Amino acid sequence: MRQLEERYLERLSQLYPTIAKASTEIINLQAILNLPKGTEHFLTDIHGEYEAFAHVLKNGSGSVRRKIDDVFGNTLSSRDKQTLATLIYYPKEKMDRIKKTEKNMEDWYKITLYRLIEICKRTASKYTRSKVRKALPADFAYVIEELITEKKDMTDKESYYNAIVSTIIRIGRAEKFIIAMSELIQRLTVDHLHIVGDIYDRGPGPHIIMDKLMDYHSVDIQWGNHDVLWMGAAAGQRGCIANVIRICARYGNLDILEEGYGINLLPLATFAMNTYRDDPCECFKLKGSPNYSTSEMLLDVKMHKAISVIQFKVEGQIIKKNPGFKLDKRNLLHHIDYEKGTIELDGKEYKMLDSNFPTIDPKKPYALTKEEEDIMERLERAFENCEKLQSHMHFLLNKGGLYKVYNGNLLYHGCVPLKEDGNLKSVRIFGHTYKGKGLYEVLESYVRKGFYAMDSKEKERGKDIMWYIWLSENSPLFGKDKMATFERYFLAEKETHKEKKNPYYLLLEDEKVICHILKEFGLENKDAHIINGHVPVKCKDGEKPIKCGGKVLVIDGGFSRAYQKETGIAGYTLIYNSYGLILAAHEPFESTEAAIEKESDIHSDSTVVKRTLERKKVEDTDVGRHLKEQIADLEVLLAAYRSGVIAERL
Structure with a gap:
């Protein structure tokens, strides 16, 4: 064990070869732990509705508008705030329209640039300068960093900033700069994106959504049944x-x-x-x-x-x-x-x-x-x-899985198969029995085998399991006793169309059952939540997305136009920032054109699910836990340097 530790410290010393470098990294990591927790954004059941998806991604489910409110309070009218928000979402398109009516564009550029600088300062304030620097657009990185970084010792700071802004306008770079600033604000407003399943089917643009996700700065994906269906198709x-x-x-x-x-x-x-x-x-x-x-x-x-x-x-x-x-x-x-x-x-x-x-x-x-x-x-x-399809599916494999535990929340698309009494249902997969977390993990392993297994029999099993996940009553991503496709096409009798849901869906308000599921996945903290997609919340019938006293959040409310008659809204999304959990309801999205021209947003209502007494910091997150482990390892390395066990690499 001691030899293993020494080998590890030797490897670590290659990264931090001196006492000075190890000490600097400890100081840096300790400082990061005290920054506010980054904002997480949860979306599910997008079903190919790429225009609505792109808009929600741009507005951060209301997060951008909240930043504008935080910065300007009552100093801007609601109309001016909405115009500014629309500009941030669609900078080029909005400026094209403004130029047709605005008589003094130079003044407009100046006012807008100062407003964007202030919002950018606020969004960047919760990150290290290094992280912000990595997010800066290459063409304007130096200038933006100068504008959003406070210089306390500069007595002539105001004239310095004015000179930068005036020069940007004078040399004809204002529009490009506004676009860059707007995109940076979008980028910094949300630290991490969670897609809780079903990117594919029904809507017209799942391939466009996948392209956007592949360009997104930080994302994970919990596969939905429709996603696994496409993965199986790509596997042949x-x-x-x-x-x-x-x-x-x-x-x-x-x-x-x-x-x-x-x-x-x-x-x-x-x-x-x-x-x-x-x-x-x-x-x-x-x-x-x-x-x-x-x-x-x-x-x-x-x-x-x-x-x-x-x-x-x-x-x-x-x-x-x-x-x-x-x-x-x-x-x-x-x-x-x-x-x-x-x-x-x-x-x-x-x-x-x-x-x-x-x-x-x-x-x-x-x-x-x-x-x-x-x-x-x-x-x-x-x-x-198909090269593009394979690229998209391998991205799902790389960034995704059937479930995820992240910052005290359990994320999955469908359900945990249960028996009528609320206990975990045992399911046989290729001669072995699994339930709960074990069932999720064996099914995920077979999905990966369907793409990567060297053994032809295991690879074939993996392919067939993807089809099984799509429609089996024992699949956590389907959760009904049958998929009545044949009956819905060929039989008029509604009795034959009925698909009975797994008891899970009837037990979502049962705290004992929900706590047992959370414990099964290693979450025994009283603040833990299940974040669930798959089944649309029928708001028009009075159904609520918050269940079991807030322990379960079902955030599929009908992103897909095909479901909106049933649900009455156009989906739920969730924000988890340093102050707590905020559930956002969305109105149906008319079009990108309407969002720009009418300055209409689709975010209609917010519900604070949970507000923390103290603002959460990075140290309270999974990332914080990993950083603390790194600090502990570096402190061992520091002690090894000082005791002479390991020599500095000067």
Whole structure:
């Protein structure tokens, strides 16, 4: 043990080779511990709504507006504050409009620059100068640092600052400087971003959201069931591929695949038009109101039906291959009477809304035709070889996981599978039993194996597990007894559409159950919270996002336009800053154009979930814990230098 410690100290001494350097680092880290805790921003269930997402990212769920209020108080009118906030969100676009009406732009530049400098000072005040310096835009780094750094000993400071601002305007750099300052304020307002699942499906721009996240300064992602579905598709899992295409077709978003990721859907389109030429495909009408021509609409519904039938066949094959998944009851094609156009479910016969299945052989209902097999082979190759898709999925693997414990909060997308009595439900995965935290961890390990395993059997299991996570009743990311996709398409009877939720969702107000879940994940502090997405909060029905006396925060309120009729709002987001937890409700986002022109924001209401008596510092966070460990190690190194155990590297 002593030899191990000495080897570690030798390695540490390479980084801090002298008493002076080790001492300086201790002083630096100790100072950081006393800075205010950075602001965390939580978003979930974005579902491809990239414009609304981009706006919430820019406004920090109201954090930017709060900074403006802090700095200017009653010295600016509400209108001026909103104009300033809109400028910070969309600096270039807002200035283009201002130039059309403002007669004296030089004065406007001067006033605006001074206001932005003051806000920038406030946002930078909780960080070390080194961290702020790293965030500065390269073109203006020196000038901005001069403007936002107090110089107490400069008697002529005011004229010094005035000279800088005046010169910026005189040489025609004011607009570029305002854009740089606005982006810096956005960057410094939020220290870390948490995405609690479901970036993909329903909305038109998940690929755009992923590009933004890959450029974001600090982010982690808890995978949602829709994200894992896309990960499975990228890994070449056929059930996931078919589901991804079906959902894109259903919401009129096939261009995400074709234009966003360059996946060729022409073979599927040709097959669909030939196979279902005279079929109106009434059961496969699109959700929402995509901007389609009549011919585009006809093609989409036929592709929608074609890929759905392929999906049911492919899923039947996966279920047969994996009897341990216990999903036999979801194999329904062999229960259809193809002559009568009926299906028998749970001993009851139902008339089907559509009985035209030209590609299904009643004797072998789960077998793909030669054309269908060719289509799936092409799609597998397209998904596996799409460079942009693989880049996005590997980013999810690098930055994400099925759950995260961070600063006393437990983050996950769906649920912890429970039994009726509230105890953890045991689930068998490939012959072994897991529950609670162990279930999350084994499923995550198999997701990673689906991409990285050298053993072909384990890799194949990993791929199939991604499909299992998508729709199994024992999946923490799904949490219902079935996914009634088939029934919703083909049966009118609502009783067949019902998907029963896991008891978890009925027990969210049970403090004993919630405390047991927190303890399972290593959180026994009375201040711990579960931050949860996945199930929209139906505000219009009086449902509240704060549950179990504040121990559970469900922050999916309907980012997706498809859910907003159910929820009555456009989502919840959460801010955790040095003063406490703030839950923000959002109004539906009209458009980026409206946000700029009308200066409309989508943040409508804030609820303080918890306010701390003393402002939290870095030392109260997980980062602070790591810094304290580093300080302790450096103090051991310092003692080793002074005792002569290790020599300084002068």
